[in-house]
Amino acid sequence: MQTQNELFVKMALDIWNAYINRADTLVNSLTDEQLQHEVSPGRNSGVYLVGHLATVHDGMLPLLGLGDKLYPELENIFLKNPDKSGLPKPSINEIREHWKTVNEKLALHFYKMNSDDWFQKHSAVSEEDFEKEPHRNKLNLVINRTNHLSGHYGQMVFLQASASE
Amino acid sequence: MQTQNELFVKMALDIWNAYINRADTLVNSLTDEQLQHEVSPGRNSGVYLVGHLATVHDGMLPLLGLGDKLYPELENIFLKNPDKSGLPKPSINEIREHWKTVNEKLALHFYKMNSDDWFQKHSAVSEEDFEKEPHRNKLNLVINRTNHLSGHYGQMVFLQASASE
Numbered sequence: 001m002q003t004q005n006e007l008f009v010k011m012a013l014d015i016w017n018a019y020i021n022r023a024d025t026l027v028n029s030l031t032d033e034q035l036q037h038e039v040s041p042g043r044n045s046g047v048y049l050v051g052h053l054a055t056v057h058d059g060m061l062p063l064l065g066l067g068d069k070l071y072p073e074l075e076n077i078f079l080k081n082p083d084k085s086g087l088p089k090p091s092i093n094e095i096r097e098h099w100k101t102v103n104e105k106l107a108l109h110f111y112k113m114n115s116d117d118w119f120q121k122h123s124a125v126s127e128e129d130f131e132k133e134p135h136r137n138k139l140n141l142v143i144n145r146t147n148h149l150s151g152h153y154g155q156m157v158f159l160q161a162s163a164s165e
Numbered sequence: 166m167q168t169q170n171e172l173f174v175k176m177a178l179d180i181w182n183a184y185i186n187r188a189d190t191l192v193n194s195l196t197d198e199q200l201q202h203e204v205s206p207g208r209n210s211g212v213y214l215v216g217h218l219a220t221v222h223d224g225m226l227p228l229l230g231l232g233d234k235l236y237p238e239l240e241n242i243f244l245k246n247p248d249k250s251g252l253p254k255p256s257i258n259e260i261r262e263h264w265k266t267v268n269e270k271l272a273l274h275f276y277k278m279n280s281d282d283w284f285q286k287h288s289a290v291s292e293e294d295f296e297k298e299p300h301r302n303k304l305n306l307v308i309n310r311t312n313h314l315s316g317h318y319g320q321m322v323f324l325q326a327s328a329s330e
Binding site: 002004005007008010011012014015019039040041042043119134135137139140143144146147148150151152153154155158162 | 167169170172173175176177179180184204205206207208284299300302304305308309311312313315316317318319320323327
């Protein structure tokens with residue numbers, strides 16, 4: 001028998017997984033050359049966005065109490081600075097690898113978490129604030145990050161060849 | 166005392182409201198001329214995307230059992246056919262108005278719904294399927310539509326003047 005908590009967790013994780021899979025399929029389908037293009041003239045490149053998503057997802061590990069970041073060095077390149085910062089970036093292959101590794105690491109942890117774990121506070125909220133704002137839990141963080149991912153996914157589809165209209 | 170259901174409804178509606186507000190602020194900040202541009206070369210125009218979102222959100226009314234669509238005639242233009250279909254579109258002012266009206270209508274209904282209503286099935290699921298798949302409830306539909314909105318919001322930000330980099 002499924003509890004209400006289990007039901008919520010399924011709802012939130014189903015859509016996280018759906019967008020992770022969609023984005024992963026897209027990234028795998030794009031050539032290195034396509035990934036180097038800007039998603040729209042003057043905007044971020046595909047490479048930057050994949051690196052940005054990998055970095056943000058990596059940051060979920062400590063926020064969810066699942067361990068340290070795997071690639072803390074990416075933060076300066078893909079989070080604190082814009083695409084055209086002039087900072088040297090990892091190679092496209094490394095960025096593809098980071099994206100894959102971080103998401104797999106999260107999936108492995110998520111698989112082991114039980115439904116009550118998800119309603120605990122994430123590490124960026126104090127005990128005191130969490131008492132007043134119990135919605136600031138781990139599951140809520142995933143819901144927020146899913147929408148962050150959807151937004152950039154919506155941009156990265158432009159790297160695909162345009163359908164003739 | 167907040168129940169688990171109330172907590173989860175708050176989590177899902179908070180992010181729906183956040184993206185509705187973000188998108189609304191963006192649409193209001195764009196001139197009619199900016200809205201007529203394509204979000205990226207060869208892709209949908211801002212006008213089409215606002216019409217598309219208004220149409221999809223309008224479709225939530227019957228799906229959530231909240232009444233009939235306000236503008237069923239938009240479906241053919243903004244859902245079943247692409248931007249360059251050649252079908253005559255409403256004026257930009259009318260599209261802005263539809264976007265606003267539909268979202269306000271939803272907000273009014275959401276305000277009145279209690280947390281148990283949200284865990285009832287939406288109208289596109291049969292009773293039989295819902296028994297086996299209780300996650301296909303009204304709140305789940307909103308979670309899905311929030312991510313749909315985030316994706317198009319991520320595209321519509323390109324209608325803003327590009328920051329110098």
